[in-house]
Amino acid sequence: MDFDAIVVGSGISGGWVAKELCERGLKTLIIERGRHVEHKADYQDFATPWEVPNRGCVPEDERARDYAIQSTCHAFNSASKQWWVRDSEHPYSTPADRPFSWIRGYHLGGRSITWGRQTYRMSDHDFGANQRDGHGVDWPIRYADLSPWYDRVERFAGVSGSTEGLEQLPDGQFLPPLDLNCLERAFKQQTEIDHPTRRVTIGRCAHLTEPTPEHIALGRGPCQLRSVCERGCGYGAYFSSLSATLPAAKKTGNLTIVTDAIVERLDYDHAKRRVSAVRVIDAKTGEHRSYQARVVFLCASTIGTTQILLQSRSEYFPNGLANRSDALGRHLMDHVVGIGARGTHPGFLDRYYYGRRPTGIYLPRYVNVAQQDGDFVRGFAFQGYSWRSSWWRGAGEVGLGLELKQRLRNPGKWELLLVGFAEMLPRADNRVSLDEKRKDRWGLPLVHIDCTHGENERRLVERANRDAAAMLAAAGFENIESNGPMKPPGHCVHEMGTARMGRDPATSVLNRYNQAHDVGNLFVTDGSCMTSSGTANPSLTYMALSARAANHAADLLESGEI
């Protein structure tokens, strides 16, 4: 055996698995399809606005030609462009009338560099949802199974937040919270008076507001309130694979990383019911080679992992490895975005703030919590923030000369934005498959994605839009506008669900420890394992599931069961 363990992918899930396995003494290989990235040295986070290429703007022709889909991501700019694939080089197909935004980057650290850093626990409202309303299959775990792992990953990652005591949004191991600004405080006060079941809190985020000795030992420092996070952070102040899990894994001396290696397929040994080898194509030379290990973790992101399993067909698994259930590739979910509202407020003109806070406010789910509450199942949460506009408003306002200069010296009116994140139900026909007719430059079939929003999602969106506008109006806002229209699925970059966990091998791919029901040494801990989407941003749950599965696999290796 070359290694004890192979981890495919180095993003949030892969980084966590590698760290835990290495710390358990296992020789671990990470296989990353993208290029190597040097933490700190490869970031442009110390460039001022006038030093950033084209003041942050990606050339219009290049944007249209190479980044038509990736550039729809809010974090895409000329200083962060290196973290997105070129759509022109990495195509996928969808039905013409059913777009799906597959937003991603191929490099060491994956999307842990560009994630929104919002960190929320799921609760038993989420883990029990499928069983309660009959959509999808039951999660094989409950909150109590994951709670100690949430504790573990929060302490290591460093999560800033405020304790709220809500059953639908469990509290965690928090570093000190960042404060709400003047208008957010006023909005919180009014909303909580009007609606006792609604809570406005500061966004929980993976930023070091007060680093612990463990964080400092990894070379991480406190958040400097710059809000250039999407470029990468030279202070290591927010959690990423590069700032946190990979350095911790390296410290053990057990980690090997291979970059520019695209996994082509997993070989399956039917006699032993195990993965016997991981076959890769060198992205630069086209050379084929393979690696062997006692256990294999797929953490290649939801669609990437699904693609690898679908490509790993064999006599025994003609529809894709570990796919006896036919659940592989199905039940694709995201969170529905492009909903909510914004408005301006006439007050607080003599108040302002200092610094650039890297998180906003959070309004946890309140519909269908204590009681059934509308003609839909599940729910939505709001993220948002409040700010005073600056010089950029001048382009759309009449006026110039000395008058324009004088006007723009002062900040504009206060504004507040509420962005809804609605749950998506698991539906079998929302599906990732292989396009057998078209190949990529390495000869691998293109991914085909066919995914739509359903009636329940539309009802959730309608309610979220109505509630957002009503809360703003009640808090004295003016010029209230809807955030619509709904974005295509994928736009939230929370794609998940295509290799779901479940109790029954006939209807799910993975068991309660993220282990393939049918292949003992194969684990999957990225978003593809998700049985339902919940309303929370999912990355923290991927971290907890990854750490838990890695330690379970280490236990099984120690006991000789795999």
Place this chain on the structure above:
Amino acid sequence: MSTGEHGKLNRRALLLGAVFLAGGAAALTRFARQSSASADSGPVFSPDQFALLEQVADTMIPASDTPGALDAGVPEFLREMLANWGSRESHAQVLAVLDGIEKQAWSRFGAAFLALPGERRLEVMRNVDADALARQDPGYGKFKWLLLVGYYQSEVGATQELRYELVPGAWRACLPLAEVGRASAV
């Protein structure tokens, strides 16, 4: 944080300090002018168009108690943006806006924009501005946005006209505007 980054920050701070000691904004302006003087106006603007652009930018954002668009190198910025960023459509839109301003000068005052005194230039631009924004003309919107980006995201605009800190280092959530002073540049 590694010492390398401290080094980088310190070098930047030293460089800025040296420039300000040598005469503040005037030194920065001279530097900007010198560096642009050597570049030709290229295929983007003819010399006449560039001269018009300079006076339009100066009218839009004049020098006052703080430096203006010319001091911040806004015309040179637009030239660079059209060379490095703008599509063919954006080129055409910007040239059409300049053309429209020149036409307005002739129809209103019977002279070239460059031949008009300052207050008449202002009147021409006010007309163009109000009319184009009322029509939500996308070309004019882009042109005005480019001028504002060029100014407020320049070093002069961000740090002298507005407020900018590379590393704020703290979050103060709610305080009197008077304590902060001016709007944040980012």
